[in-house]
Amino acid sequence: MILRYLDEALEGERLRRSDPYEHAVESMLIAKEGPITMAGYVYVMNQDKTQRETLNEKLLSLYRDINNFLMEHSPEGTFLFESFGLAEAVFTPVFKRFWFLDYYEGFELPVGSDYARVKKWRAACMAHDATNQVTEEEIVKLYYDYALGAGNGALVDGRKVSSFAFQPSWEKRPMPPRDKYETTASDEDLGLFVMDITFNAEDRNPIYVSPNSG
Known part of the structure; x- marks a missing residue:
């Protein structure tokens, strides 16, 4: 909601699609952000090694869902529409925070048609010039306590x-x-x-x- 407000309140070109149908499509994609964010945070904060495979598959299933959505609405494109838009602005911070999964869980999207489209989209989002405020090194260092199960500034035992x-x-x-x-x-x-x-x-x-x- 804050991002939508800023998009409308600040001067400059709007990220939000002006066409009602296209805005409905981007809103459907944006609605998938909550579940994948939750799955990623549960995964990185997990302390039970026996649950890694289950949590990994949960996250992969959500990526497959996004892949299917993009294949339906933008099979040949890079972004959802012709350029970086509101959906990309919503998901890119999530993708960059998920560097903590790459580092602490060895997470990666498999090769294959189930993930090819979402991998292309994710890579384009993360490479966009407007998204260079943070680095992988920064995320990995700051989120170490999350990897030990301590979120929101909580202290790890000892x-x-x-x-x-x-x-x-x-x-x-x-x-x-x-x-x-x-x-x-x-x-x-x-x-x-x-x-x-x-x-x-x-x-x-x-x-x-x-x-x-x-």
Whole structure:
């Protein structure tokens, strides 16, 4: 809803299709975003190794569904219509967040006609110039705690800093371990450190002090 509002409120060319039928088609595709997002997050947060195959197949089935939809409405195209539109703007952030599945679960779409069209669409979405705000490295580092089952900034047992912490910046951190089922990295392993907050007695401005600073 926020994306639709911004599309209508901000100046510039609209992403939303103006033709009623085409808008109905893009809305049907957009309606598939919720289930695939949920499946991806359940998959990455899973801690039961025996459930990996089941969760993988669930996600693949949703990709097949989108593949079938695109084959019905845009079999020869790249995007749903002739250019990057509202449906692409909705799905691209999801596709980029799913880098965490590639890294932590080794997820990939199989070769074959059941996935060829959606793979083409996904690749075009992720390559679009308007979608370069995040990188795979950033997603993998920030979402490490999700891979350990701790979402929305929750702390992993034994840790004191969330992988979503603003400092140190993700660029300065090492890559987390891929094996989320057998290995749990410490704050130190992840390049994170705990900051004690003290206050200047005169102006009460916070001063951040590393616990190892003495």
